[in-house]
Amino acid sequence: MIVLKLGGSVVTEKDRPETLDGDALERAADAIAAALETGEGSGGDTASDLVIVHGGGSFGHHNASEHGVSTTDGTHDASAVADIHGAMKTLNQFVLGRLHARDVNAVPVHPFSTASRDEAGQLEFPTTQLEAMLEEGFVPVLHGDLIAHTGTGATVVSGDELVATLADELEADRIGLCSTVPGVLDETDTVIDEIAAFEDVADVLGESDTTDVTGGMAAKVRALLELEPEASIFGLDDLERFLAGERTGTTIT
Numbered sequence: 001m002i003v004l005k006l007g008g009s010v011v012t013e014k015d016r017p018e019t020l021d022g023d024a025l026e027r028a029a030d031a032i033a034a035a036l037e038t039g040e041g042s043g044g045d046t047a048s049d050l051v052i053v054h055g056g057g058s059f060g061h062h063n064a065s066e067h068g069v070s071t072t073d074g075t076h077d078a079s080a081v082a083d084i085h086g087a088m089k090t091l092n093q094f095v096l097g098r099l100h101a102r103d104v105n106a107v108p109v110h111p112f113s114t115a116s117r118d119e120a121g122q123l124e125f126p127t128t129q130l131e132a133m134l135e136e137g138f139v140p141v142l143h144g145d146l147i148a149h150t151g152t153g154a155t156v157v158s159g160d161e162l163v164a165t166l167a168d169e170l171e172a173d174r175i176g177l178c179s180t181v182p183g184v185l186d187e188t189d190t191v192i193d194e195i196a197a198f199e200d201v202a203d204v205l206g207e208s209d210t211t212d213v214t215g216g217m218a219a220k221v222r223a224l225l226e227l228e229p230e231a232s233i234f235g236l237d238d239l240e241r242f243l244a245g246e247r248t249g250t251t252i253t
C-alpha cells in the first residue's frame with residue numbers, strides 16, 4: 001500500500017491562479033501508469049495498492065486566501081465553500097482525466113463530503129469507503145479541500161494532512177510526497193538525506209514561496225515526523241524511482 005501526494009506546486013503553475021502545469025501532470029500520470037502496469041514498488045500487486053492525494057497549487061490556495069480561510073480560520077458562507085471546493089474539484093477532474101487517458105482505474109474522492117474536524121481541529125476521516133474502493137481495484141484520488149469544522153464553519157484540510165491520516169488509518173507501507181523541489185533543502189540548497197527530528201532542520205524550513213494557506217515545507221515535515229512508516233519528499237524526476245521502491249529525495253524517519 002502506497003499513499004502518494006502529488007504536490008499542487010508540481011501539477012499547477014502555483015503563482016498563476018487556476019493554471020495547470022499540463023506537462024508536469026502528464027509526466028506524473030505517465031510514471032503512475034507505468035508503475036501500476038508493472039506492479040513495481042508494490043511487490044507485483046495491482047492498482048489496488050495505491051491511494052493518490054493531490055494538493056491545490058494555484059487551484060485552492062488563492063481562493064482560500066481571498067476568502068480569509070485557512071486550516072484554523074473558517075467560513076460559514078456557502079458561496080465561499082462552493083468557490084474553494086469547486087476549484088479543488090476542477091483540479092481533481094484534470095488529474096483524473098490525465099490518469100484515465102492512461103487507463104489508470106482512478107476514481108474521485110472529495111473530502112468535503114466525507115471528512116470533518118472536531119472542535120479541537122482534529123481531523124476525522126472514515127476510511128471504509130476507501131478500503132472498499134481499493135478492494136474493488138480502484139485508485140482513489142483525493143485532494144486538499146474544505147471540510148466542516150465544529151464551531152468554526154468550514155476550514156481547509158491540506159493534502160499533506162490527509163496523507164498523514166490516511167497512511168495511519170490504512171496502514172500504508174510507503175508514503176511519498178512529490179513536490180516541486182527534489183527534497184528538503186539545507187542552507188546551501190543541497191537535499192537533506194534524512195530527517196529524524198524537527199529541531200534539526202527548523203532553521204531551514206520555510207513556508208511556500210507562493211500563496212499557500214497550509215504551511216509549506218515546515219508543515220509537511222511536522223506531519224510526516226508523526227508517522228510510523230518512513231516517508232519521502234522528492235521531486236518529479238524521482239517519482240518513477242519512488243514508485244519502483246527506491247529511496248529518493250529526503251527520507252523522514
Ligand SMILES: Nc1ncnc2c1ncn2[C@@H]1O[C@H](COP(=O)(O)OP(=O)(O)OP(=O)(O)O)[C@@H](O)[C@H]1O
Binds near residue numbers: 054055180184206217
Ligand atoms: N528547506 C526547504 N526545502 C525545500 N523547500 C522549501 C524549504 N523551505 C521552504 N520550502 C518551500 O516549500 C515549497 C514546497 O511546499 P508547497 O506546500 O508549496 O508544495 P506542494 O505540497 O507541492 O504544493 P501544495 O501545497 O500546493 O500541494 C517549495 O516550493 C519551497 O518554496
Ligand SMILES: C=C(C)CCOP(=O)(O)O
Binds near residue numbers: 055061088145146159
Ligand atoms: C487550499 C486548499 C483548499 C487545499 C490545499 O491543499 P494542499 O495544497 O495540499 O495544502
